[in-house]
Amino acid sequence: MIVVTNRIPVAEGHEIDFEDRFRERVHLVDQHPGFIRNEVHRPRPMKMDRETGAWSPDPDKQGYYEVKTWWRSFDDFVAWTKSESFREAHRDRPPKEMFAGPNVLEVHEVFTSTDLDV
Template sequence: MFVVTNRIPVAEGHEADFEDRFRKRAHLIDQSPGFIRNEVHRPKPMKLDHSTGTWAPDTETQGYYEVKTWWRSFEDFVAWTKSPAFAEAHKNRAPKEMFAGPNKLEIHEVFLSTDEKTGPADKG
């Protein structure tokens, strides 16, 4: 199983519009072969004061939204990126001012999971 994470720095004041775009998405990815699930994570930058053990908002750190998709295989993800549905899903780009910088795409292979549905993924 593979997890693809798009880390997106959303500019201050554009959070609601960014989230609304995902609430209203066309769900084209949902029918793609090998697609498992999609999650969008809202940033909550926090910092720990180790001396007191307390948490507080970290106002000095840029938070990133994370758009995560889970795939049965990397090849399934690649096929999605080459599909007409992918082109359709990404044709209405958000305005540049919605972002505080470039996004970062990260791909990880799940080698261990405690998810009861998938069980341990470690084959090694």
């Protein structure tokens, strides 16, 4: 199993519009062979005071939204990226102003998990 993470820096003031895009998505990926699940994580930039163990918001740190998809295999993910459904799901591109910088795409293989027999 693999997890594909798209780390996206959303510009201040565009968070609601960005989140709405995922709430209103067409769910084409959900039907693709090998797809397991999708999650979108909202950033909460935090810092910890190591002496006291207290946590507080970190206004100086850029948070990244993370869009994660779980796949049975890397080949299943690649097939999704080459599909007509992928092109359709990504055709309505958001405005450049929505982003505070470039996204980062990461692929990880799950080799152990507390909730799966991997």
